[in-house]
Amino acid sequence: MSDTNAPEQKRFPLNAWYAVAWDFEIKRELFPRTICNKRMVFYRQSDGTVSALEDACWHRLLPLSKGRIEGDQVVCGYHGLKFNGHGRCTFMPSQETINPSACVRTYPIFEAHRFIWVWPGDPALADPALVxxxxxxxxxxxxxxxKTIQVGCDYRLVIDNLMDLTHETYVHGSSIGNEAVAESPFDVTHGERTATVTRWMVGIEPPPFWGGQLGKPGDVDRWQIIRFEAPCTIAIDVGVAPTGTGAPEGDRSQGVNGFVLNTITPETDTSCHYHWAFVRNYKRDQQMLTTQLREGVASIFREDEEILEAQQQAMNEHPGREFYNLNIDAGSMWARRLIDKMIAEEDGKPAALQAAE
Structure with a gap:
């Protein structure tokens, strides 16, 4: 694995879609957010579309987020320059002629899957099919x-955490983890932009969370199928079914099934916006259960947040320290390779995926 703490290393590709926020968070008001070390400001226009501008006035660089919205334009809070949703200045105080260079950068935006997505890189490459x-x-x-968590760590540490769920045994032992997670074998496969870790735990005692969701006594067959999509999105197919009811063969009808949906957006080199959701295909009409599960998963993820921020702090204190890899790191290693491949291609360098150790 490459050295996460190497200062010269480019940590994320720019030619990719990153989740800014949940769709309901972007309103008719200015919403500042830093994405990939770029300060941006977002707002909805009167027709509902979202605009994304560089958060710095052309005139004196005051963040436009310190201003206000007037119609569909942003008014700078310092000298009143106005910029439309395309970044073009439409008004300057005390003069009729507007300098033709007066504009701020805009970023491609796409709305999908309950998120607002932004493309920080070359706008000509911003293909919605890549969301x-x-x-x-x-x-x-x-x-x-x-929910969204602000985590004080390199976004790749969150990816490492999600690609290897062995840590559930030790970090989440009171909820979703037990010894079976750490002891069960797993398979790792990969494609051009994806890596998948598949783990089946057959004939095990269910951990507290899943025993409660299933609501049936006895041992279970449990699955975790983790699919990474470069550079930073992970969908985890999870669930349990009573042992012997056919789940490993494809019949999950006697069990309960959920997806843990994760997309992690770099903020700076050592901080990120971690957007997550838990969705299920059982008891879909129970809003109380939806709220309980959201809050329960949030409590579990707070345990991860504590671990990840402590890890980042330790890395800051030991610059240049190289990571050592175990067999359980195979999934995260492939994720890192796919990220590095995107970065290399973006920088015009040859990149080849190597076989996992």
């Missing part, structure tokens, strides 16, 4: 909710 697949968030066969 990560989180369709479960709007699929009528699934119901759920989620």
């Amino acid at each position: 990560p697949d989180l369709h479960w968030n709007l699929d009528p066969e699934w119901v759920g909710d989620g």
Whole structure:
């Protein structure tokens, strides 16, 4: 694995879609957010479309987020320059002629899967078909909710955490983890932009969370199928079914099934916006359960947040320290390779995926 803490290393590709926020968070008001070390400001225009501008006035660089919205334009809070949703200045105080260079950068925006997505890189390459697949968030066969966590760590540490769920045994032992997670074998496969870790735990005692969701006594067959889509989206197919009812062979009808949907957006080199949701295909009409699950998963993820921020702090204190890899790191290693491949291609360098150790 490459050294996460190397200062010269480019940590994220820019030619990719990153989740800015949940769709309901972007309103008719200025919403500042830093994405990939770029300060941006977002707002909805009167027709509902979202605009994304560089958060710095052309005149004296005051953040435009310190201003206000007037109609569909942003008014700078310092000297009143106005910029439309395309970044073009339409008004300057005390003069009729507007300098033709007066504009701020805009960023491509796409709205899908309950998120607002932004493309920080070359706008000519911003293909909506490349938006990560989180369709479960709007699929009528699934119901759920989620939140956003601000985590003080390199976004790739969150990816490492999600690609290796062995940590559930030790970090989440009171809820979703037990010894079976750490002891069960797993398979890792990969494609050009994806990596998948598949783990089946057959004939095990269910951990507290899943025992409660199933509501049936006895041992279970449990699955975790983790699908990474470069550079930073992970959908995890999870669930349990009574042992012997056919789940490993494809019949999950006697069990309960959910998806943990994750997309992690770099903020800076050592901080990120972690958007997540938990959706399920059972008891879909129970809003109370949706709220309980959202809050329960949030409590579990707070345990991860504590671990990840402590890890980042330790890395800051030991610059240049190289990571050592175990067999359980195979999924995260492939995710890192796919990210590095995107970065290399973006920088015009040859990139080849190597076989996993």
